[in-house]
Amino acid sequence: MAGKDVILERDKTSNRASFAVSIDERAHQAPPKLTRILFVEDERDIQMVARLALEDIGGFTVEACSSGSEALERAPCFGPDLILLDVMMPAPDGPATLSALSEMPATAQTPVVFVTAKVQNHEVAHYLELGAIDVIVKPFDPMTLADRVLEIWHRHHDP
Amino acid sequence: MGITQPSKLIGSRKIRLDLEATERKLRDKTLELEQAQEELAAQAEDKIRLETRLRLLEKAVDTVNMGVTITDLQGKIIYVNPADARMHGYAVEELIGQEARLYASKAVRTETGGDPAEPWVRRRIDSTKDGQPFPVRLISDRVHNTHLQPMATVTICEDIREQEHIREALVRRDNILKAVGLAAERLLTDASWEESVEEVLERLGRATGVDLIYMSVVKEDSPFTTGSAILSWTTPGGDVEERFRQGLGLPDRIELFACWKDRLVAGQTLQGRVSELPDRERDILDAWGVRSFAVVPIFVESNLRGYLSLEDGDDDREWLSVEIEALKTAARTFGASIMTWQAKLKIALSEEKYRDLLDNATDLIQSVSPDGRFQYVNRAWKETLGYSDQEVQQLKLWDVVRQQPSEEDDVVQSILSVDGQGPIEAIFVTRDGAEIFVEGSINSRFVDGLPVATRGIFRDITDRKLVDRMKQEFISTVSHELRTPLTSIIASLGLLDSGRMSGDPERMQELVAVALRNSNRLLQLINNLLDQQKLEDGKMTFKDEHVEIVPIVRETLDDIRSFAEMLNIELSLDVADENLCARGDHDRISQILSNLLSNAIKFSPPGDAVTISCRGERNRVVISVSDNGPGIPLDFQGRLFEKFTQFDASATRRSGGSGLGLSIARGLAEGMHGRIVLDEEVARGATFHVELPSTLPIAAE
Numbered sequence: 106m107a108g109k110d111v112i113l114e115r116d117k118t119s120n121r122a123s124f125a126v127s128i129d130e131r132a133h134q135a136p137p138k139l140t141r142i143l144f145v146e147d148e149r150d151i152q153m154v155a156r157l158a159l160e161d162i163g164g165f166t167v168e169a170c171s172s173g174s175e176a177l178e179r180a181p182c183f184g185p186d187l188i189l190l191d192v193m194m195p196a197p198d199g200p201a202t203l204s205a206l207s208e209m210p211a212t213a214q215t216p217v218v219f220v221t222a223k224v225q226n227h228e229v230a231h232y233l234e235l236g237a238i239d240v241i242v243k244p245f246d247p248m249t250l251a252d253r254v255l256e257i258w259h260r261h262h263d264p
Numbered sequence: 265m266g267i268t269q270p271s272k273l274i275g276s277r278k279i280r281l282d283l284e285a286t287e288r289k290l291r292d293k294t295l296e297l298e299q300a301q302e303e304l305a306a307q308a309e310d311k312i313r314l315e316t317r318l319r320l321l322e323k324a325v326d327t328v329n330m331g332v333t334i335t336d337l338q339g340k341i342i343y344v345n346p347a348d349a350r351m352h353g354y355a356v357e358e359l360i361g362q363e364a365r366l367y368a369s370k371a372v373r374t375e376t377g378g379d380p381a382e383p384w385v386r387r388r389i390d391s392t393k394d395g396q397p398f399p400v401r402l403i404s405d406r407v408h409n410t411h412l413q414p415m416a417t418v419t420i421c422e423d424i425r426e427q428e429h430i431r432e433a434l435v436r437r438d439n440i441l442k443a444v445g446l447a448a449e450r451l452l453t454d455a456s457w458e459e460s461v462e463e464v465l466e467r468l469g470r471a472t473g474v475d476l477i478y479m480s481v482v483k484e485d486s487p488f489t490t491g492s493a494i495l496s497w498t499t500p501g502g503d504v505e506e507r508f509r510q511g512l513g514l515p516d517r518i519e520l521f522a523c524w525k526d527r528l529v530a531g532q533t534l535q536g537r538v539s540e541l542p543d544r545e546r547d548i549l550d551a552w553g554v555r556s557f558a559v560v561p562i563f564v565e566s567n568l569r570g571y572l573s574l575e576d577g578d579d580d581r582e583w584l585s586v587e588i589e590a591l592k593t594a595a596r597t598f599g600a601s602i603m604t605w606q607a608k609l610k611i612a613l614s615e616e617k618y619r620d621l622l623d624n625a626t627d628l629i630q631s632v633s634p635d636g637r638f639q640y641v642n643r644a645w646k647e648t649l650g651y652s653d654q655e656v657q658q659l660k661l662w663d664v665v666r667q668q669p670s671e672e673d674d675v676v677q678s679i680l681s682v683d684g685q686g687p688i689e690a691i692f693v694t695r696d697g698a699e700i701f702v703e704g705s706i707n708s709r710f711v712d713g714l715p716v717a718t719r720g721i722f723r724d725i726t727d728r729k730l731v732d733r734m735k736q737e738f739i740s741t742v743s744h745e746l747r748t749p750l751t752s753i754i755a756s757l758g759l760l761d762s763g764r765m766s767g768d769p770e771r772m773q774e775l776v777a778v779a780l781r782n783s784n785r786l787l788q789l790i791n792n793l794l795d796q797q798k799l800e801d802g803k804m805t806f807k808d809e810h811v812e813i814v815p816i817v818r819e820t821l822d823d824i825r826s827f828a829e830m831l832n833i834e835l836s837l838d839v840a841d842e843n844l845c846a847r848g849d850h851d852r853i854s855q856i857l858s859n860l861l862s863n864a865i866k867f868s869p870p871g872d873a874v875t876i877s878c879r880g881e882r883n884r885v886v887i888s889v890s891d892n893g894p895g896i897p898l899d900f901q902g903r904l905f906e907k908f909t910q911f912d913a914s915a916t917r918r919s920g921g922s923g924l925g926l927s928i929a930r931g932l933a934e935g936m937h938g939r940i941v942l943d944e945e946v947a948r949g950a951t952f953h954v955e956l957p958s959t960l961p962i963a964a965e
Contacts, residue, residue: 148748150778154755157771161764193744222747223740244751247758 136262139255143185144169145176145202146220147194154247155189155220163251173202181211187258188212189241192221192232200235207236216261218254220245331400331421334407335364337414351400351423353393364419367391387424399424433584439471440590444597451601457608458495461598465497468594472587474576475499476554480521481562481570481602516548521571528561529568533592535559535583549575556581558588560595564603572598628692628702628722631709632680636660639717648724650695666691666699679706680718690722701729741923745789749782756782792924795855796907799931806849806935810959813844813853813878813885820857821876827862832870835861838877846885846956848936853956856932856940859925860889860952867893867950884938885958892949896942904942905930929954 142165146152152169159165168183170176173194180188188206192199199219206212219232222243229240239257241250325332331348335341344359352359352367359366367390383405390400404419446467450460461479469477478496523545524534535558538549549557554575562570572595622629622642628649629642638656646656649664662676675690692700704722708715756775759765765772798804821835828835846853857876864874868891875890896904907927926940933940938956 148752150752150782151748151755154752154759154775154778157759157765157775158755162762222744222751225736225740225743228740243747244754247755248762250755 136259137186139165139186139258141166141168141183141185141187142254143167143176143180143183143188144220145171145173145189145194145199146191147171148191151191151243155245155250158245158247158250159254162248163254165251165254173197173199173205176202177205177209180206180215181209184211185215187254188215188217189220189254190217190237192219192223200232203235203237216258218257331419331423333359333364333419333421335417335419337416339364342416348421351392351421352390353396367421390421399428429582429584433586436471436473436584437586437590440468440587440594443467443471444590444594447594447597447601451597451604457601457605461495461601462497464594465495468572468591469497469499469574472574472591474574474581476575477573479562479570479572479598516551520545520548524559525568528559528571531561531563533558533560533588535588537579539579553577555579556583558583558591560588560591562595562599562602564599564606569599569602571595626723627704628724629720630722631717631719632661633717634680634715636662636676636680648694648700649692655695664692666693679720688720689725692722699726700724701726742793746786749786749789752782753779753786792928795928796924796931799928799935804931804935806852806932808847809849810845811848811850811853813846813887813956814839814842816850816853817857817876817878817887820854820861823854824858824861824865828865828874831865831868833865833868834871834873835865836873836875838875840877840879844878844880844885845959846938847959848938848956852932852936853954856929856954857887857889859929860940860954863925864889864891864893864950867891869893880958881955883958884955887954887956888943888951889954890946890949890951895946895948895950901942901944905940 142159144152144155144159144167146155146169149171152171156167156169159167168179168185170179174197176188176190177197190199190202194202197205199221203217203219206215206217216238217236218239218241219237220241220243221228221232224240224242232240238261241253241257245253325345327347328345329347331351332343332345333341333348334343341359341362341364344356346356349356349359368388383403386402386404388400388402389397391397401422401424402419403422404417406414407416407418409415443464447460447464450464451457465477465479476496476498481495523542527534536556538546538555538557541549552575555578556576558574560572560574561568562572572591574591623644625642626644627642628645629640630638630645631640633639638659638661641651641656646652651659661679665676665679667676675688678688679690687703687705689701689703692702694700701724702722703725704720706718706720709717709719756778760772760775760779765775795804817837817839821837825835861874861876868874872892875888877888877890879886905926907924930940933954933956936956938954941953941955943951943953
């Protein structure tokens with residue numbers, strides 16, 4: 106609960122417990138709108154269905170790339186609000202691409218979400234450690250993919 | 265007298281005077297006579313006294329035990345007492361008039377003493393009449409007449425055989441006791457018991473002057489038959505030594521011991537002449553040349569545990585009580601030492617047992633002092649980590665334990681912890697820098713409440729870790745490979761199902777194709793997994809038939825062409841002989857080629873070509889698949905055909921890849937008595953050769 110603290114205290118004399126809750130009263134700003142998504146996926150079929158799900162159902166503007174290097178090339182020009190990144194790709198793979206994106210001024214602040222089938226606990230922990238804001242698990246439901254992306258987007262901006 | 269006439273008076277006075285003078289003289293004479301008579305009587309009395317004294321003296325000299333001789337100035341015996349004659353084996357009469365030198369042994373003559381004018385003392389070896397030497401002590405003095413002129417020599421002779429014997433025995437006893445002192449010092453403190461015993465036996469042997477001395481000891485808890493541990497010393501070069509060294513007649517000795525056992529158990533010492541022993545015992549020792557012996561029992565906590573045996577080839581060897589007492593003391597010391605020795609032996613044995621246990625344990629066992637030094641490591645530890653004993657002494661715990669940056673020195677602290685810890689996992693680093701995963705537990709040893717060592721027992725779990733890692737990788741890979749086509753299938757079917765694509769038949773068609781294509785891919789993956797398992801279990805079945813190779817190659821190429829076109833890869837075929845035939849299974853050969861071609865296509869750069877060629881080589885058919893891709897890194901070639909291995913872990917796959925293709929292809933080729941090899945001489949890309957046993961063309965058959 107970042108920004109909100111819950112403190113459990115024990116009164117030593119009476120041996121009674123008390124809770125103190127403090128809520129950070131930050132200025133509540135409207136989150137930026139999510140419109141442009143860079144989708145990086147080397148599986149053409151997945152690329153195709155995901156694009157349909159995000160564009161036709163989610164109404165986002167999607168730029169699909171088949172490799173990490175293609176993504177690095179096109180991201181500055183496209184200017185995505187969010188990047189969806191596959192993990193298992195021909196070099197550079199997902200993590201390497203994330204690292205390169207975070208070093209480019211145009212994308213250094215752009216949130217990245219991994220979309221992957223490799224989702225064992227330690228793997229997910231590793232992605233978050235690398236700087237991804239969340240992970241979308243393959244296979245995904247094409248009808249709710251856009252909602253899931255939006256949810257991640259909002260949570261990122263209003264935790 | 266009353267006469268008064270003057271003349272007359274004058275005459276009578278004169279007579280009276282004369283008479284008076286005569287009377288006086290007579291009185292004097294009488295006195296003289298009386299004095300002379302008295303003197304004479306006194307002289308007679310003296311004479312009688314002297315004669316008596318002489319008689320007594322002569323009697324005394326005749327009956328005394330000491331020899332007395334009187335020689336004249338020429339050295340001839342003028343008197344000899346019976347004792348002296350007897351001592352030398354003569355009759356008194358034989359000696360009178362003989363030279364006194366007759367006694368002295370020619371062999372040894374020892375003079376002691378001083379000025380001939382004074383009495384002098386000598387030690388001399390005399391001989392008896394029949395030539396037996398014996399030691400005597402002589403005291404001689406000259407006899408002088410009233411004019412102080414020498415008249416004769418008186419010599420008192422004492423047989424000192426007994427005295428010398430006692431002195432010798434005392435010296436012997438002293439030497440034995442010295443040896444016993446040494447024994448006590450060496451046996452109770454020294455590490456090498458046997459060596460000390462042998463040294464002490466030699467001392468004892470030399471002190472007692474015997475030919476052979478040996479100690480026989482039985483091991484604890486074994487029935488006492490005879491000595492099971494025999495340590496000995498013998499006079500170098502003697503017959504007894506030779507026989508003893510050769511172990512001759514040992515069964516006889518065992519029998520001998522059986523005869524003596526009861527007496528030894530009762531604490532008796534046996535000693536004496538062999539000639540006086542019962543027949544059998546005598547025969548046994550006779551055979552060894554032993555004439556005299558002494559056996560002293562050795563007790564440990566009042567149990568007979570051995571004996572000390574002294575043997576000598578001299579029939580006259582006497583065993584004096586002082587000597588036997590000293591030997592008993594020696595035996596007691598040996599007894600005490602046996603006890604100490606056996607206790608040490610027990611400790612050593614149990615130490616050895618534990619050391620053996622530790623050294624043969626496969627676990628890594630260590631004991632570390634609080635400052636991190638290794639007090640003990642077992643053999644498995646040294647072998648696994650590759651350190652020598654000397655190197656271990658220089659090592660500290662942190663040289664061996666890999667520090668994890670995130671854990672700081674927690675692992676080292678855990679291993680040094682005195683609290684005793686359950687399972688600890690750590691990474692040990694070998695001398696060569698390799699990492700060994702270990703799991704183990706530790707506990708501490710305390711002395712006076714302070715920790716002195718932390719003991720750790722670790723098991724090398726590197727293999728288990730590798731298997732775990734492989735398992736995890738397998739699950740991760742398979743899960744990914746299943747989920748990837750499923751993603752396309754579920755997503756495309758989901759979109760179709762939503763009805764949102766109903767106005768776009770072309771897109772619908774496209775989505776159906778995606779679902780179909782990925783379903784096939786899924787099926788292919790499942791088949792691969794099953795094939796791999798069948799090959800591993802040896803349950804894969806193969807048809808054994810004549811097959812024409814080129815048609816199979818063409819069919820396989822046709823099947824994979826669309827995949828190659830999708831990735832913009834050209835396929836080319838190079839056939840040397842259209843009629844190549846092999847023994848094998850048509851479908852499996854196709855499967856092998858399909859796997860190889862699929863890999864080659866996947867790893868080729870777009871626009872490039874993959875070539876498949878067929879040729880006959882002696883008794884085999886060789887089908888080669890070549891690409892111009894990145895090739896196989898050298899360090900990966902060894903694991904190339906292992907399942908679930910992909911040289912690029914970041915998984916650069918364009919269209920799936922379970923890491924099973926090559927493993928299955930090899931299994932299939934081997935199942936048909938063929939093989940697959942990577943051509944290591946190709947500089948660019950990768951070339952695999954599939955070799956199958958060839959047969960004659962079907963038409964020719």
